[in-house]
Each structure stands twice: as structure tokens, then as C-alpha cells.
Amino acid sequence: MPNSGMNRVILISATHVAATIIRNAFCKQNSTTTLRVDSHKARSPPAAHSAASRRQRCTYVATMIDYARPLYDQNMPCELYFPSTSPAPARLDDFQVFKKGTASHIYGNYYSTPTYDSYAEPEIDNAMNVYHSLVTCREYPRDNRDDWKYKVVDAWTEDDTVSWMIDTVQCMGYCENEIPFYNFRVKGFEMRSMKREDVLHRMVHPNIDQNISRRIADSVFEKLHSRLNEEILRQSSIIRYAECDPYHSHESVNTVLDLDSLDHKNRSYGSDYTPNDSTLLHQTDSSDDQEDPFRSSETASPECSYGSDGSKSGDEEDKRKIFKRPPGRPKGSGRKTFKRPRSVSVPEFLRNLLLDSKYCPSIIKWEDHSQGKFRFVKPDEVAKLWGHMKQNENMTFEKFSRAMRYHYRQAVLVSVPTARLVYQFGHKGPDFKTDNPNFVKVKSENLSDITYS
DNA sequence: ATAATGTTTCCTGTTT
DNA sequence: GAAACAGGAAACATTA
Numbered sequence: 307m308p309n310s311g312m313n314r315v316i317l318i319s320a321t322h323v324a325a326t327i328i329r330n331a332f333c334k335q336n337s338t339t340t341l342r343v344d345s346h347k348a349r350s351p352p353a354a355h356s357a358a359s360r361r362q363r364c365t366y367v368a369t370m371i372d373y374a375r376p377l378y379d380q381n382m383p384c385e386l387y388f389p390s391t392s393p394a395p396a397r398l399d400d401f402q403v404f405k406k407g408t409a410s411h412i413y414g415n416y417y418s419t420p421t422y423d424s425y426a427e428p429e430i431d432n433a434m435n436v437y438h439s440l441v442t443c444r445e446y447p448r449d450n451r452d453d454w455k456y457k458v459v460d461a462w463t464e465d466d467t468v469s470w471m472i473d474t475v476q477c478m479g480y481c482e483n484e485i486p487f488y489n490f491r492v493k494g495f496e497m498r499s500m501k502r503e504d505v506l507h508r509m510v511h512p513n514i515d516q517n518i519s520r521r522i523a524d525s526v527f528e529k530l531h532s533r534l535n536e537e538i539l540r541q542s543s544i545i546r547y548a549e550c551d552p553y554h555s556h557e558s559v560n561t562v563l564d565l566d567s568l569d570h571k572n573r574s575y576g577s578d579y580t581p582n583d584s585t586l587l588h589q590t591d592s593s594d595d596q597e598d599p600f601r602s603s604e605t606a607s608p609e610c611s612y613g614s615d616g617s618k619s620g621d622e623e624d625k626r627k628i629f630k631r632p633p634g635r636p637k638g639s640g641r642k643t644f645k646r647p648r649s650v651s652v653p654e655f656l657r658n659l660l661l662d663s664k665y666c667p668s669i670i671k672w673e674d675h676s677q678g679k680f681r682f683v684k685p686d687e688v689a690k691l692w693g694h695m696k697q698n699e700n701m702t703f704e705k706f707s708r709a710m711r712y713h714y715r716q717a718v719l720v721s722v723p724t725a726r727l728v729y730q731f732g733h734k735g736p737d738f739k740t741d742n743p744n745f746v747k748v749k750s751e752n753l754s755d756i757t758y759s
Numbered sequence: 760a761t762a763a764t765g766t767t768t769c770c771t772g773t774t775t
Numbered sequence: 776g777a778a779a780c781a782g783g784a785a786a787c788a789t790t791a
Contacts, residue, residue, distance in 0.1 A: 631770075635786040636786075703779090708769095709766055712766075712782095714782095726779055
């Protein structure tokens, strides 16, 4: 919050309501300041995010400026966006609220939360306009001259470069007439490759004192490089975001199926699918699904109430005779869950195993590929893999098979009554096409390699 | 926000 | 008797 000691531009992450509350609180604190909340153009976050995720991400950024003090301050946190030379003291009287995703790149590393909006997202318009409305002369017409705002410098046209230049120098409080814009009718990539001396050389104006021109050139040069640095920072923050995504991390679990390799939306079970290396990921740590604090002792995992071999102990058997658990899943027995963008269904999971030589035929194999019949070689291993993928170490084949049986209804899976541990993909099941079921060809090729080498 | 769908965790009973 | 199977019930998670 603004304090009496220094001038501040304050950026906070908050909901719109919270931002309004803060504004009101600030108004009470500082009666000399008039603040305003401007409405902003709301826009939905990308559809790729789940509803819950969208709600979570729909927070706002509030920018509060204490205009009771002089604007320019070298120590203010937004130095990246403020000129390095003293500008004309534009009056800052706005309190603007806009989407978080817009401002996180505008204000660089001010937020630890990564941005998810692309550079050209319309929210930027708001954010940029907020910024510009705060620091530029209000008289400047900015009808269709804002294209440069939505482009990276490299993509600027000559007009964009000039528009940026006009905006920049006016931001710094200089008069348009003091700048020889005609010298800067160059494309963005050319502008960015200019050295400081080049900018100065082009900035020389017959009617303007050379010292002033030098100062303007320095400022323009620094502004340009601030923007270029911001572009780099923004790109690296996107990369960091991708790297930090727990569901893209390769370092948290031993072996799971890549959830993103299959489009959950397109779960028609008829679409073409060819497995590749990306369908399986190798991870290194499986310790993240430990004790569930929300699990009551009554509903603890089977391992708690049964022996380690799965058999019931005598005491537990007696207790069970006295107290019969009501049918159904106990309330609150849900394990610790992790939000994930999408998941693989049980039939898809089975199909993926069957089409992967790491698991087929060692733990699951085709019984009759032409009919889609397959057999569990090590049912518990398959269930464990499934549990591992779902970060549920309590998964058993019993539970897993129950999930499978639910797919009988839609004919995604079909039971094979005559044989145990044999199931079949139904006509609505996933595509399991392969010309090498159980990887027999690969094995025989390998064998011949060994024989003849 | 909500409905639909999918999954998990129980259970009872049956079959192999 | 054990393991697998079938499916009801309810809670929970995810997706549309």
C-alpha cells in the first residue's frame, strides 16, 4: 500500500472484489487521493483450462498509483517500464483493474505466477492501455496506431516502429517535433540491431540541441532494450511454466503413461492411435502419494485392515463381524487428488500397455489380437501401474477390474466368460491396430541379430 | 454452476 | 478355500 515515505506504483494480485476493497481502504487512508476503478474488457481464459482452473486463474491485477507524490522515482518497482530520464510529470490518477494474465508480462517478474496468455491476447490491450493511459499525454490520438503493442519487436513494420517511437518519446514528455521520425522508418528487426550510436545518429535534429537529442536517443535506446528484455523474460517464464507443470515433470513418478499423449476430448475409441515413445514417460520418484490425511482409520487403505499379503487378520475379522461397513464408498475416503488437465480412460490405458513392448507381453498380452482379446499376465502389476498413473498406491486388481466392468455397458469392453483374466475390447473400444501383436517380430529379429552377430 | 460420465472403494454373492 | 468375476451402492473426480 502507498505509504507516506515514498511514491509507489503498487501492483497486487487480487480478485476484482478484493481490488475494490483495497481501493476503498486506500481511499479512507489517504483522503487527498482520488482513485477510480475503470471497468475492463473481460475475456475468458483459454478454453484449454478446466472450469475450475479458469475460475482460479480469473484473478485480477490492481494497479494503484499514489499521485499525491511526484510521479518519477528511480526506485519504484516498475522501473522497467518507466523512462530512465525524468519525464514530464504526467498526472496519474487511475486505479485500474485488469486480468492477471495481462499484467504479469507487462510488469515483468512482479508476479511469481506464470502467465498463460499469449503475447497477442486482447487483455494486453487493456493492460497496455492502462500503462499508457497512466504515463502518456492524454491528448495523443491512439486510434489505429497501436499495432506495435501486440507484436514482438522483430515483427514491427516501419509504421509500427514510428508509432512506438512517438508513443515512447511522448511518454517521456518530449514533444513530437523534437524527434526526426523520418529517420526511424525501419522495420523492427533493424531497429533492434541498432547500436546506441546508431540511434543517436538518427536522432540528430537540425533544430534541436544536440544534448537533448542525445538524451532522447539514450532513453529511446534503453526503452527499446527494456522491451526486448521483457520479451526474453516472458519467453523464459513460459518455458519455466512448462517445466514446472507437475504433469509434465519427468521427475516425480517412476513410470506412468503420458496423459497428454491422448486427447481426452476425442475419446471416441475409434480414432487412429499409434503409440510412440511419448506415450510413456520415465520418472524417478514415487513417494509423493503417501499417507492421506483425509482418510479416516475406518476407511483406510486395504493394507491397514488386511495383512500385507491381502488376507484378513483375526482381530480385523472379529471387528468386521461386529461392525459391518455400509455398502458404497465411505464418505471422505477420497485419496489425495491432483488436478490434471486430462486423463486416460481404463480401456485406453490397457490398449496403451498392449501396444508397448515394455508391458506386452510381460504383464499383459494379446490372447487373440484379431478379436481384441487380451490376457492379464500379471494383473496386480497392471493395477499397480494404473494406480501409479493415478497417484493412488492403494489400487488393486479388484478395484481396477471393477472399473473395467463398468465399460461393459457401452461395449467398450466385453467379458470373456470362458477364460479367467481374459477380456476383450468391444466394438466401441479404442483402436488397437498393430501389425505386430505381442511384439513377436521384434523379438525374433532381435534373436536373429544375436544369432548372426 | 451443473449434469453427465468415469473412477474408486466398499459390499454381497457366484463361479471356477 | 482362494481367486476371479459380476454387479449394486455411494462417494468422489473429471469433463462437457
